[in-house]
Amino acid sequence: xxxxxxxxxxxxxRPIREEAKRRRKAFREAQVPKIHIGMATCGxxxxxxxxxxxxxxxxxxxxxxxxxxxVGCIGHCYAEPIVIIDHPDSGFPPIFxxxxxxxxxxxxxxxxxxxxxxxxxxxxxxxxxNDLIPSVMEFxxxxxxxxxxxxxxxxxxxxxxxxxxxxxxYSALVKVLKLTPDKIIREVRxxxxxxxxxxxxxxxxxxxxxxxxxxxxxxxxxxxxxxxxGAYMDRTxxxxxxxxxxxxxxxxxxxxxANKAIVYVRAEYPLAVKIVTKAIQQAKELGLLGKGILxxxxxxxxxxxxxxxxxxxxxxxxxxxxxxxxxxxxRHRPPYPVEKGLWGLPTVINNVKTLATVPSILENGxxxxxGIGTENSPGTAIFSVVGNVVHAGLVEIPMGVTLRTLIFDIxxxxxxxxxxxxxxxxxxxxxxxxxxxLDTPIDFDSLTEAGAxxxxxxxxxxxxxxxxxxxxxxxxxxxQKESCGKCTFCRIGTHHxxxxxxxxxxxxxxxxxxxxxxxxxxxxxxxxxxxxxxxAPNPVLTSLEYFRDEYEAHVKEKRCPALxxxxxxxxxxxxxxxxxxxxxxxxxCPVEAVFTTSNRKKGVDQExxxxxxxxxxxxxxxxDAVRKVSPPDLVPVVERAPEKK
Amino acid sequence: xxxxxxDEEQAALKNIVSKLSTFEKQRGNLIPILQMIQEKIAYLPxxxxxxxxxxxxxxxxxxxGVATFYNQFRFHPPGKHPIKVCLGTACHVRAGDIILENxxxxxxxxxxxxxxxxxxxxxxxxxxxxxxxxxxxxxxxTLHGNMAPSKVEGLLMRIEIEKEMAERKKxxxxxxx
Numbered sequence: 001x002x003x004x005x006x007x008x009x010x011x012x013x014r015p016i017r018e019e020a021k022r023r024r025k026a027f028r029e030a031q032v033p034k035i036h037i038g039m040a041t042c043g044x045x046x047x048x049x050x051x052x053x054x055x056x057x058x059x060x061x062x063x064x065x066x067x068x069x070x071v072g073c074i075g076h077c078y079a080e081p082i083v084i085i086d087h088p089d090s091g092f093p094p095i096f097x098x099x100x101x102x103x104x105x106x107x108x109x110x111x112x113x114x115x116x117x118x119x120x121x122x123x124x125x126x127x128x129x130n131d132l133i134p135s136v137m138e139f140x141x142x143x144x145x146x147x148x149x150x151x152x153x154x155x156x157x158x159x160x161x162x163x164x165x166x167x168x169x170y171s172a173l174v175k176v177l178k179l180t181p182d183k184i185i186r187e188v189r190x191x192x193x194x195x196x197x198x199x200x201x202x203x204x205x206x207x208x209x210x211x212x213x214x215x216x217x218x219x220x221x222x223x224x225x226x227x228x229x230g231a232y233m234d235r236t237x238x239x240x241x242x243x244x245x246x247x248x249x250x251x252x253x254x255x256x257x258a259n260k261a262i263v264y265v266r267a268e269y270p271l272a273v274k275i276v277t278k279a280i281q282q283a284k285e286l287g288l289l290g291k292g293i294l295x296x297x298x299x300x301x302x303x304x305x306x307x308x309x310x311x312x313x314x315x316x317x318x319x320x321x322x323x324x325x326x327x328x329x330x331r332h333r334p335p336y337p338v339e340k341g342l343w344g345l346p347t348v349i350n351n352v353k354t355l356a357t358v359p360s361i362l363e364n365g366x367x368x369x370x371g372i373g374t375e376n377s378p379g380t381a382i383f384s385v386v387g388n389v390v391h392a393g394l395v396e397i398p399m400g401v402t403l404r405t406l407i408f409d410i411x412x413x414x415x416x417x418x419x420x421x422x423x424x425x426x427x428x429x430x431x432x433x434x435x436x437x438l439d440t441p442i443d444f445d446s447l448t449e450a451g452a453x454x455x456x457x458x459x460x461x462x463x464x465x466x467x468x469x470x471x472x473x474x475x476x477x478x479x480q481k482e483s484c485g486k487c488t489f490c491r492i493g494t495h496h497x498x499x500x501x502x503x504x505x506x507x508x509x510x511x512x513x514x515x516x517x518x519x520x521x522x523x524x525x526x527x528x529x530x531x532x533x534x535x536a537p538n539p540v541l542t543s544l545e546y547f548r549d550e551y552e553a554h555v556k557e558k559r560c561p562a563l564x565x566x567x568x569x570x571x572x573x574x575x576x577x578x579x580x581x582x583x584x585x586x587x588x589c590p591v592e593a594v595f596t597t598s599n600r601k602k603g604v605d606q607e608x609x610x611x612x613x614x615x616x617x618x619x620x621x622x623x624d625a626v627r628k629v630s631p632p633d634l635v636p637v638v639e640r641a642p643e644k645k
Numbered sequence: 646x647x648x649x650x651x652d653e654e655q656a657a658l659k660n661i662v663s664k665l666s667t668f669e670k671q672r673g674n675l676i677p678i679l680q681m682i683q684e685k686i687a688y689l690p691x692x693x694x695x696x697x698x699x700x701x702x703x704x705x706x707x708x709x710g711v712a713t714f715y716n717q718f719r720f721h722p723p724g725k726h727p728i729k730v731c732l733g734t735a736c737h738v739r740a741g742d743i744i745l746e747n748x749x750x751x752x753x754x755x756x757x758x759x760x761x762x763x764x765x766x767x768x769x770x771x772x773x774x775x776x777x778x779x780x781x782x783x784x785x786x787t788l789h790g791n792m793a794p795s796k797v798e799g800l801l802m803r804i805e806i807e808k809e810m811a812e813r814k815k816x817x818x819x820x821x822x
Contacts, residue, residue, distance in 0.1 A: 041773075041775075042775045045773060045775040045778070045781075045788045045790075046775055046777075046778065046788075046790070077775065077776060077777040078777045080775070080777065227771070228772075229732070229733040229734050229737075229771040229772045230733050230734030230735060230772055230776070231772070232772060267680060267717050268717070268770070268771070305676075305677075306676075306677070306680060308676055308679075308680070308715030308716065308717035308718065309715055309716035309717040310714060310715050310716060322676065322715075323673065324672065324673055325671075325672040325673045325674065325675035325676060325711065326672075326711065327710060327711055327714040328714060328715070384776070386734065386735035386776035386777075386779075387734070387735050387738050387776075388738065392735070392776055392777045393777065424734070427734070458734065460734045460735065460738060462738060466738060471737075471738070474734070474737050484714075588794075588795040590747055590750070590751075590794050590795065590797070590798065591750070610743075610746065610750075612740075612743045612746075612747065612794040613740065613743070613794075614793060614794045614795050617793060617795075618795070
């Protein structure tokens with residue numbers, strides 16, 4: 001593009017940027033308190049809507065002037081609903097409050113906003129270093145993270161494009177519009193960015209192939225069909241900062257020469273659909289999308305397509321079939337979608353995180369990006385760390401951090417001071433790693449080598465009370481249901497794997513079951529076309545490799561060492577501890593399996609018991625009389641009191 | 646699967662017919678059309694599948710094949726109080742399946758079904774994204790975190806009580822007229 005065109009581009013963008021800055025300045029400098037409330041799905045699920053309402057009502061009732069600023073999610077799910085209150089007149093820095101229920105909101109509005117008392121007992125920390133309140137940056141959950149993709153998530157209003165522009169948004173797009181496609185792709189390639197969807201294919205290479213592919217019309221698809229039952233970072237990014245993804249899509253489209261793009265979001269994410277649709281509209285109004293972007297000749301239309309909830313549609317060829325209106329079944333590759341994709345056109349399909357990383361690379365340069373993470377996996381990784389871990393939520397760390405640092409330092413270790421058993425990485429396609437692997441660095445290659453995979457970034461931490469056979473069964477149950485049915489090995493093989501695992505957890509395991517699991521798993525891997533089938537046996541194979549003794553206990557002794565598989569355990573009350581006349585367990589039992597003995601203590605009718613464990617919770621801690629055993633035939637016999645006549 | 650359509654559903658069906666004509670007759674519109682129908686009528690009655698097939702000029706079995714492939718589409722009307730039990734990984738580790746079982750036992754239906762009086766339906770869903778509150782169940786629009794089997798009974802009882810209260814209120818108001 002000629003220098004005069006570049007100047008013209010700046011001229012078009014400058015007023016937009018200045019307007020954003022003016023709005024930001026007016027908001028910042030307003031001499032009233034500002035209340036930032038995290039309003040993404042997870043915040044709303046924990047009650048953020050009620051919190052917001054409580055703030056609004058109390059402010060109106062007490063005549064307090066304050067601005068409420070709905071923001072996205074910062075990823076600290078354990079503390080939701082999260083509120084930041086910036087009250088300049090109080091003399092305190094902006095403060096993070098955690099678990100702000102409606103009641104807490106009313107109290108904070110009255111005591112802090114009106115009377116200036118920040119209520120230290122509810123403070124998580126200050127947002128900045130200061131002398132009054134410890135900053136959250138002193139916590140490893142904050143200071144050991146490295147935010148590239150989620151930098152602005154939870155700080156800006158996702159429904160206000162100016163909020164994003166004020167933070168430097170869309171300036172990467174402006175920069176890119178002045179470059180030739182070759183230069184953009186070279187920059188992305190030099191950055192070493194690998195696809196965040198799981199497989200880790202170099203993004204620059206994918207773009208280059210699409211650029212060189214023949215055809216006038218090309219497509220860009222943002223894959224937000226996040227189906228892994230324990231990962232929700234794509235949703236959080238779309239809900240908290242949709243424009244960063246749109247900007248990444250625009251950069252990609254400009255680089256490969258596409259004029260049409262589609263965001264493929266799951267219909268199960270209604271808020272994400274709504275926010276992205278609105279973001280596209282806003283960007284169009286400002287001329288950042290649509291016809292003749294920022295006065296140039298580059299056009300880009302972005303549509304939203306709602307995926308209907310099929311895990312296999314995360315696979316790119318299946319995703320394409322579903323947009324075309326068919327059952328989402330993968331097809332053979334090659335031809336790859338970059339040559340023949342949607343409607344037969346060259347199509348780039350990138351994950352949300354990949355596209356959301358792109359603007360920062362173009363803004364700061366490939367060298368900067370290479371400075372984060374490891375040699376072969378530069379950049380950051382986002383994990384949704386859930387399960388039996390203290391500070392659950394989304395964590396963005398530089399690649400190369402070890403699992404131990406992530407689980408024990410950043411996420412606070414195991415809940416209730418229990419022992420670490422295993423970590424499941426990569427969802428249904430990943431594997432379970434035992435404690436020996438805690439010092440494995442997190443990057444594409446190391447995880448694959450250990451038998452797990454980066455996958456979608458789901459990470460489930462499990463304590464000593466988790467049965468590995470049951471976890472493998474859970475994932476198999478999922479993949480078996482989601483198998484599209486095209487390949488026999490995947491369709492029938494996973495069914496049989498599941499049947500064997502079900503047998504084991506019921507104590508009906510047969511002698512050669514473990515060998516059968518192994519050989520069948522290998523066959524499914526070889527005989528399947530797409531990633532779903534190729535990786536479906538991973539949870540079984542890794543748990544079998546690292547926790548074989550548990551499998552053997554299930555087969556040989558009909559015993560579940562973790563006391564989790566319900567057909568293999570039994571509950572009883574320790575009669576030395578059970579309190580005479582206490583009825584706590586009997587009242588809460590959903591199936592009336594608890595009976596009274598002749599000396600007014602309790603026994604369990606093993607025929608009726610559904611093993612829900614409710615009596616364990618109900619039994620007062622002073623008695624702590626409920627016991628679990630495995631195998632169930634070890635349970636002591638307790639007689640019912642004879643019926644009164 | 647052959648339920649009688651309620652009056653409301655009949656009205657919605659008419660609405661769908663007029664909405665259908667705004668969609669171009671392209672195969673790519675099949676899923677968006679099915680989504681539109683489900684949004685209006687909450688499930689896909691057999692009549693609608695036929696309408697869609699006619700509109701797009703494809704076989705009804707094709708439409709049915711696509712609709713059954715995806716988890717989003719329902720062929721049963723949901724209850725007035727749809728119950729969704731999360732069985733994401735975190736909920737599973739914290740015994741979400743026991744919660745599901747409890748709902749099934751109390752309501753005497755299995756997941757994916759609706760009670761005959763159309764009051765309740767049970768569905769299992771993948772992660773709803775508040776893993777810190779696991780196990781989680783959603784009744785109507787309200788999310789209930791840290792579920793326990795004994796909470797199931799309490800929640801159902803609450804709905805029952807609220808219903809009775811509403812009825813009593815109605816009765817109180819009626820004689821005045």
